[in-house]
Amino acid sequence: MGVSTYTSDLVVVGLGYVGLPLAHEASRSGLKVTGLDVNQRVVDGLNAGRSHIDDLSEVDIADMRAAGFTATSDPSVLGSTQTIVVCVPTPLSEEGSPDLSAVTSAAESIAAHLSPGTLVILESTTFPGTTDEVLRPILERSGLTAGRDFHLAFSPERIDPGNPVFGVANTPKVVGGYTELCGELAAAFYGKFVRTVVRARGTREAEMAKLLENTYRHINIALVNEMAVFCRELGVDLWDSIACAATKPFGFQAFYPGPGVGGHCIPIDPNYLSYKVKTLGYPFRFVELAQEINARMPDYVLRRAQDMLNDAGLALSRSTVLLLGVTYKADIADQRESPARPVAAKLAEKGATLLFHDPHVSEWEVGGRPVKRVDDLERAMAEADLTILLTDHREYTAELLLERCRRLLDTRGVLPRTTPGTEGRITSPVTREGVEVL
Numbered sequence: 001m002g003v004s005t006y007t008s009d010l011v012v013v014g015l016g017y018v019g020l021p022l023a024h025e026a027s028r029s030g031l032k033v034t035g036l037d038v039n040q041r042v043v044d045g046l047n048a049g050r051s052h053i054d055d056l057s058e059v060d061i062a063d064m065r066a067a068g069f070t071a072t073s074d075p076s077v078l079g080s081t082q083t084i085v086v087c088v089p090t091p092l093s094e095e096g097s098p099d100l101s102a103v104t105s106a107a108e109s110i111a112a113h114l115s116p117g118t119l120v121i122l123e124s125t126t127f128p129g130t131t132d133e134v135l136r137p138i139l140e141r142s143g144l145t146a147g148r149d150f151h152l153a154f155s156p157e158r159i160d161p162g163n164p165v166f167g168v169a170n171t172p173k174v175v176g177g178y179t180e181l182c183g184e185l186a187a188a189f190y191g192k193f194v195r196t197v198v199r200a201r202g203t204r205e206a207e208m209a210k211l212l213e214n215t216y217r218h219i220n221i222a223l224v225n226e227m228a229v230f231c232r233e234l235g236v237d238l239w240d241s242i243a244c245a246a247t248k249p250f251g252f253q254a255f256y257p258g259p260g261v262g263g264h265c266i267p268i269d270p271n272y273l274s275y276k277v278k279t280l281g282y283p284f285r286f287v288e289l290a291q292e293i294n295a296r297m298p299d300y301v302l303r304r305a306q307d308m309l310n311d312a313g314l315a316l317s318r319s320t321v322l323l324l325g326v327t328y329k330a331d332i333a334d335q336r337e338s339p340a341r342p343v344a345a346k347l348a349e350k351g352a353t354l355l356f357h358d359p360h361v362s363e364w365e366v367g368g369r370p371v372k373r374v375d376d377l378e379r380a381m382a383e384a385d386l387t388i389l390l391t392d393h394r395e396y397t398a399e400l401l402l403e404r405c406r407r408l409l410d411t412r413g414v415l416p417r418t419t420p421g422t423e424g425r426i427t428s429p430v431t432r433e434g435v436e437v438l
Helices: 019-028 040-047 058-066 075-080 101-111 130-142 180-190 203-234 238-245 269-279 285-295 297-311 340-349 377-383 398-404
Strands: 008-013 033-036 070-072 081-086 119-122 151-154 173-177 197-199 320-324 353-357 386-389 408-410 435-437
Touching: 008 019, 008 075, 008 101, 019 033, 019 058, 033 075, 040 070, 075 081, 075 101, 081 101, 101 130, 119 130, 119 180, 130 151, 130 203, 151 180, 151 203, 173 180, 173 203, 180 197, 203 238, 203 269, 203 285, 203 297, 269 285, 285 297, 297 340, 297 386, 297 408, 320 340, 320 377, 340 353, 353 377, 377 398, 398 408
Parallel strands: 008 033, 008 081, 033 070, 081 119, 119 151, 173 197, 320 353, 320 386, 386 408, 408 435
Antiparallel strands: 151 173
């Protein structure tokens, strides 16, 4: 086997919400890191010291650059590095099937520059078998053989944007190698900057682990979303029931209803598993049902909004509706797959005049049309016919919502977010007329 002269320890392919935090942590550990991205704006911004994701500040980027990090759009850097980690997007196609075009494009670039002895790791979420059946054959077009001339592994990303507690270094890293040696080398690589590395039996098991994590969440969110609909008909405060159940120290994990599911994982990843199962001739009914339930939550929010306005003698088509929070989760700017967009689209279809406020978003459009952003939040709350809380940013406190909104539909449980009271009782904030919780 030949020996390459390495000019970097690591090339991270894809500098988004997954790749850039990985590059940051690797740089902090003393590795010389190069970032490769097809988006020249991202490359130029990073080289100028600008961050384009929530989890890293300009100070973080400055620290990376001081440690030797550079960003480039030139794939030739792939030929002179010890390790390549692929962190490109894996969205769904318009037909709902996996779109691996970014993965295959990255693999083709790597194959054109691959050197003997290089370790290639895929982190992009995908269905079991992708590393072996899709990535490996493309890489072997280089004339090198996986497991003999170069090393191949899969390690699912576990980035949680905006999480102040868990990041790259302290979130256990699952690693599965194409061969036993591939797995050992990949585990040793991550062990340089991740505290706990967990060895999977192989690439397929590691790929499945990621899908299992998010399918579990997807199904349980669907469960409480469906319960939210019928609990209202039963006169049950589901939020209070969840708070009570969550006091059990074993056998229960709390999930909460909402206007839908968003982000880069839950709405996407289970469909990868469902797709793979269908190729075997089996339906994956749990995932399909969960997808159906979660996808209809924006319709349920629309119906609740119409009912609230009708009860006040108002028509949705002649009402002004203020939407609070348009990102997919609290306290970040990430809008990927945010349920706020389908909710807004359905309200607009019914003729509502839409306004929005989000402390992390300055401009927003729905269906190609811009939605007006309000600057005076308290005044907008007081004047809107209905305010709908879609994302529970910390700025939207229960006190503010109750004091200022004329009418409020809280889809995130900010108002009755219960806590154990004295003597084992559960206490909730007092609501008022014109305020409802999903």
